[in-house]
Amino acid sequence: MKQTCNKDMKDIEVIHSYLESQASNCFSLLYNRYATKIFSKCISLLKDEALAKDATQEIFTKIFLNLSRFGEKSKFSTWVYSITYNYCIDYIRKMKKQDIFSDEMEKVADVADDGPEIDEELLQMEVRQLREVLDEISIGDKTILLMKYQDELSIKDIAEILGKTESAVKMQIKRAKERAQRTKRELFQEPFS
Amino acid sequence: MNNFQRLQQEDEERYKPEIDRIKADLNGSMDLFRFIGNIVEIYVPRFFDMMVVTSGGGKVKTNNPHEQLPPSTGRDENGPKGPADLDRGIR
Numbered sequence: 714m715k716q717t718c719n720k721d722m723k724d725i726e727v728i729h730s731y732l733e734s735q736a737s738n739c740f741s742l743l744y745n746r747y748a749t750k751i752f753s754k755c756i757s758l759l760k761d762e763a764l765a766k767d768a769t770q771e772i773f774t775k776i777f778l779n780l781s782r783f784g785e786k787s788k789f790s791t792w793v794y795s796i797t798y799n800y801c802i803d804y805i806r807k808m809k810k811q812d813i814f815s816d817e818m819e820k821v822a823d824v825a826d827d828g829p830e831i832d833e834e835l836l837q838m839e840v841r842q843l844r845e846v847l848d849e850i851s852i853g854d855k856t857i858l859l860m861k862y863q864d865e866l867s868i869k870d871i872a873e874i875l876g877k878t879e880s881a882v883k884m885q886i887k888r889a890k891e892r893a894q895r896t897k898r899e900l901f902q903e904p905f906s
Numbered sequence: 907m908n909n910f911q912r913l914q915q916e917d918e919e920r921y922k923p924e925i926d927r928i929k930a931d932l933n934g935s936m937d938l939f940r941f942i943g944n945i946v947e948i949y950v951p952r953f954f955d956m957m958v959v960t961s962g963g964g965k966v967k968t969n970n971p972h973e974q975l976p977p978s979t980g981r982d983e984n985g986p987k988g989p990a991d992l993d994r995g996i997r
Contacts, residue, residue, distance in 0.1 A: 735940075737933075737936070740936065741929075744929060744932070748925045748928065748929065749917075749918040749921060749922065749925050750914065750918065752921050752924060752925055752928065753914055753917035753918055753921055756917070756921065757917070762924070766924065766927075766928055769925075769928050770928055770931055770932050770935070773932055774932070774935060774939075777936065777939070778939075836908050836909055836910075837909070838909055839909070840909055840912050840913050840916060843909050843910065843913055844913060847913075858910070859910065862908060862910040862911075863910040863911055863913070863914050
């Protein structure tokens with residue numbers, strides 16, 4: 714009998730079941746779990762609904778065709794997000810013909826983690842304010858902040874996805890947070906503390 | 907849940923109808939991939955068999971049950987049947 718999937722199964726169980734049975738409901742289950750997340754990331758980075766639609770479809774096709782290559786070294790969600798971010802970064806790079814991450818990411822000394830107060834200021838923004846701030850800052854800053862705070866990826870995972878060193882990622886996050894806070898103050902006319 | 911995740915949740919609610927439309931398109935692509943996969947699975951080995959035969963090789967043996975002769979009817983299957991009337995056989 715053909716093995717099928719149900720919504721109580723974990724991602725990895727769904728993947729194994731899909732690879733064994735090729736049952737379409739397994740892939741449908743993975744799609745239902747990740748499609749909205751992927752689409753919202755694409756629209757947030759590409760800033761165009763039609764492009765985001767095409768991107769989501771292509772990203773899922775990539776996932777579908779490469780599912781057997783998922784090595785289980787990381788969580789499935791991390792693997793999915795890495796495909797999503799890399800797709801969007803590559804697209805923007807091709808369009809703008811330049812790297813979205815500035816040269817500041819190269820050749821950086823080891824950076825200490827920021828204190829919790831900087832995180833707190835960023836995480837205390839209202840959702841409405843955060844949306845505007847993220848629309849104002851650069852794509853590179855936005856990407857790295859989404860990876861860190863929305864997807865809660867580790868520094869190691871972010872470094873692997875972006876092909877940078879962990880120190881470079883820490884530096885980029887630190888600068889991105891500073892720029893986000895500065896942008897918030899400019900947009901909402903807060904006095905500098 | 908932090909403010910970044912709440913932002914994502916809001917976006918997910920907003921884009922739900924789009925997601926269903928993308929899913930319909932994607933299902934079409936998936937069906938096409940499956941169809942192409944099936945075609946390749948069936949016809950590529952046959953194509954190579956045909957190449958072997960046309961280049962002078964013998965007919966390639968296959969395990970496909972549709973291409974094999976049915977088993978010959980043996981003696982056991984065509985032997986004399988028992989009497990139709992059981993009483994006649996006992997007497």
